[in-house]
Amino acid sequence: xxxxxxxxxxxxxxxxxxxxxxxxxxxxxxxxxxxxxxxxxxxxxxxxxxxxxxxxxxxxxxxxxxxxxxxxxxxxxxxxxxxxxxxxxxxxxxxxxxxxxxxxxxxxxxxxx
Amino acid sequence: xxxxxxxxxxxxxxxxxxxxxxxxxxxxxxxxxxxxxxxxxxxxxxxxxxxxxxxxxxxxxxxxxxxxxxxxxxxxxxxxxxxxxxxxxxxxxxxxxxxxxxxxxxxxxxxxxxxx
Numbered sequence: 124x125x126x127x128x129x130x131x132x133x134x135x136x137x138x139x140x141x142x143x144x145x146x147x148x149x150x151x152x153x154x155x156x157x158x159x160x161x162x163x164x165x166x167x168x169x170x171x172x173x174x175x176x177x178x179x180x181x182x183x184x185x186x187x188x189x190x191x192x193x194x195x196x197x198x199x200x201x202x203x204x205x206x207x208x209x210x211x212x213x214x215x216x217x218x219x220x221x222x223x224x225x226x227x228x229x230x231x232x233x234x235x236x
Numbered sequence: 237x238x239x240x241x242x243x244x245x246x247x248x249x250x251x252x253x254x255x256x257x258x259x260x261x262x263x264x265x266x267x268x269x270x271x272x273x274x275x276x277x278x279x280x281x282x283x284x285x286x287x288x289x290x291x292x293x294x295x296x297x298x299x300x301x302x303x304x305x306x307x308x309x310x311x312x313x314x315x316x317x318x319x320x321x322x323x324x325x326x327x328x329x330x331x332x333x334x335x336x337x338x339x340x341x342x343x344x345x346x347x348x349x350x351x352x
Contacts, residue, residue, distance in 0.1 A: 164345075165345060166344050166346050167343045168238065172340070212279060222267075222330070222339065223284060223294055224281060224341060228278050
């Protein structure tokens with residue numbers, strides 16, 4: 124019940140295309156859903172985050188779509204660029220004050236020039 | 237640069253040994269989290285400290301322990317090391333521990349531990 128399932132495991136997208144990564148969760152107590160971007164040799168960096176009271180959040184080329192009833196959320200990267208090539212992790216945490224992040228298994232994105 | 241620092245960057249040691257990983261949170265952040273990243277287990281939460289007190293425990297082995305000092309830096313101690321402990325260990329910090337909303341966690345660059 125604490126798991127966050129992420130797919131696909133890897134993704135190859137042409138430059139300028141749309142990258143879509145999906146996540147699903149079971150625990151309805153989760154109420155904070157961040158996406159992290161990780162480059163090789165670096166720590167995860169927060170990309171964008173959403174709470175369940177909205178269905179979509181957009182920041183630049185990055186959009187989170189959130190479906191509370193389906194317990195699913197996804198990251199869309201518009202106009203994907205080679206510099207976006209990285210591993211992306213979805214995560215979830217509960218609003219309890221003990222805010223451990225439960226991470227998805229990660230998606231390795233490669234944007235080809 | 238997240239503002240979270242971790243030392244050392246790399247650590248190579250032998251089975252059975254003990255190591256200490258150090259983390260300095262962002263200035264002003266009171267919460268420190270430790271995560272382990274391995275190929276087979278992904279990113280796993282280990283333990284959280286808030287202003288010097290342990291607040292939450294995750295999948296942390298009994299051979300592992302942590303503490304947060306009065307200056308808010310934290311150390312993760314790994315003892316009786318096994319080959320399977322080889323992983324990246326990340327520290328993250330956030331501003332506060334709150335019951336109202338989750339705070340952004342900022343991750344450090346990690347310590348890569350290799351147990352031979």
